[in-house]
Amino acid sequence: MFYIFCPYCKEHREEEEFHARGQAHLMRPSDPDNTSDEEWGDYLFFRNNPRGIHHEMWVHSVGCRKFFNITRNTVTYDILETYPMGEQPTITAATPDVRHEQGVQVADGGWQTVGARSENKALNEETSS
Amino acid sequence: MSNVSVSNVREFNTVPDGNPKVESPLAWSYQQHPAPRASGQAGIVLREKALLGHLVLRGGAIVLDEAVRATLGMSLPAKPNALEHDDSGERSIQWLSPDEWLVIVPGGEEFKLERALRQVLGDAHYSIVNASGGQTVLTLSGDNAREVLMKSTSYDVHPNAFPVGKGVTTVFAKATVVLRRPSETHWELVVRRSFADYCYRWLLDASAEYGIDTQ
Ligand SMILES: [Zn+2]
Numbered sequence: 001m002f003y004i005f006c007p008y009c010k011e012h013r014e015e016e017e018f019h020a021r022g023q024a025h026l027m028r029p030s031d032p033d034n035t036s037d038e039e040w041g042d043y044l045f046f047r048n049n050p051r052g053i054h055h056e057m058w059v060h061s062v063g064c065r066k067f068f069n070i071t072r073n074t075v076t077y078d079i080l081e082t083y084p085m086g087e088q089p090t091i092t093a094a095t096p097d098v099r100h101e102q103g104v105q106v107a108d109g110g111w112q113t114v115g116a117r118s119e120n121k122a123l124n125e126e127t128s129s
Numbered sequence: 130m131s132n133v134s135v136s137n138v139r140e141f142n143t144v145p146d147g148n149p150k151v152e153s154p155l156a157w158s159y160q161q162h163p164a165p166r167a168s169g170q171a172g173i174v175l176r177e178k179a180l181l182g183h184l185v186l187r188g189g190a191i192v193l194d195e196a197v198r199a200t201l202g203m204s205l206p207a208k209p210n211a212l213e214h215d216d217s218g219e220r221s222i223q224w225l226s227p228d229e230w231l232v233i234v235p236g237g238e239e240f241k242l243e244r245a246l247r248q249v250l251g252d253a254h255y256s257i258v259n260a261s262g263g264q265t266v267l268t269l270s271g272d273n274a275r276e277v278l279m280k281s282t283s284y285d286v287h288p289n290a291f292p293v294g295k296g297v298t299t300v301f302a303k304a305t306v307v308l309r310r311p312s313e314t315h316w317e318l319v320v321r322r323s324f325a326d327y328c329y330r331w332l333l334d335a336s337a338e339y340g341i342d343t344q
Binding site: 008009010011013014016017062063064065066 | 209210225226227229283284297298299300305
């Protein structure tokens with residue numbers, strides 16, 4: 001059972017009051033008409049799946065019904081911080097101490113989803129042929 | 130104050146003239162599920178504060194604070210999970226979220242209050258929703274009130290964690306309720322209409338071992 005600190009209610013609440021809503025800090029391309037299919041596809045379908053530090057959007061659905069962000073370790077399930085929408089995490093996979101303490105393994109700067117970035121295109125072509 | 134914005138809002142009194150017959154959301158439950166007769170001293174006293182006026186205010190805290198000071202003579206609780214009453218104890222304002230408050234007033238006052246608030250707020254960015262018909266208030270007291278709550282909600286109801294003047298929206302027997310503590314001896318549950326019968330029957334069942342007095 002998680003005990004999650006809601007940055008709006010300013011106290012810890014039981015996990016059953018919350019819902020996870022996927023990866024945080026996704027930015028919609030500012031000019032969709034002039035966005036390539038690949039960029040749009042990345043935005044719509046591809047998500048990070050890191051082993052270690054992950055930033056997720058959660059909603060306090062039974063309490064204040066506000067969305068907020070959680071920095072979580074996907075290996076240990078440790079919740080490292082929660083912070084309101086519009087703010088940036090203070091802990092990331094690149095934070096030196098965290099990388100060590102949390103045993104984080106991040107390949108390629110946190111991008112682990114094959115096909116999510118153009119330089120991985122070759123991999124996709126290889127497997128699909 | 131802008132008349133334009135006031136006239137943009139369709140407001141109407143949900144309680145029509147002529148004193149029509151009204152029923153609490155629990156009317157059916159009272160008929161179908163009479164409380165078991167308590168033998169001896171009842172550990173739980175359950176009452177309904179039926180047909181009160183419920184308004185949900187949304188907007189910026191500063192603007193709404195000025196408005197409720199001008200109309201209700203109360204200040205807006207700014208702290209999360211805070212519940213405040215006026216001197217009579219009949220009117221309350223509760224923090225629900227950073228931009229949302231629940232105002233409960235005696236039944237029949239809500240439309241007058243809504244009008245007064247709209248007059249004061251003018252063209253400010255806000256919303257007022259009259260939720261009076263959508264929810265009802267149950268009060269829980271008696272020696273075993275806290276035991277019944279402990280069986281029903283995962284929220285910590287120990288006095289250290291839940292002092293008088295606090296109110297939270299939380300899970301109660303898998304339903305959602307607003308749980309609040311207006312005084313040392315009483316707890317209040319603001320229950321949605323669609324959950325009312327379920328919560329009432331849950332409370333009857335959870336209170337059975339202590340004996341329940343429903344009047
Ligand atoms: Zn919250």
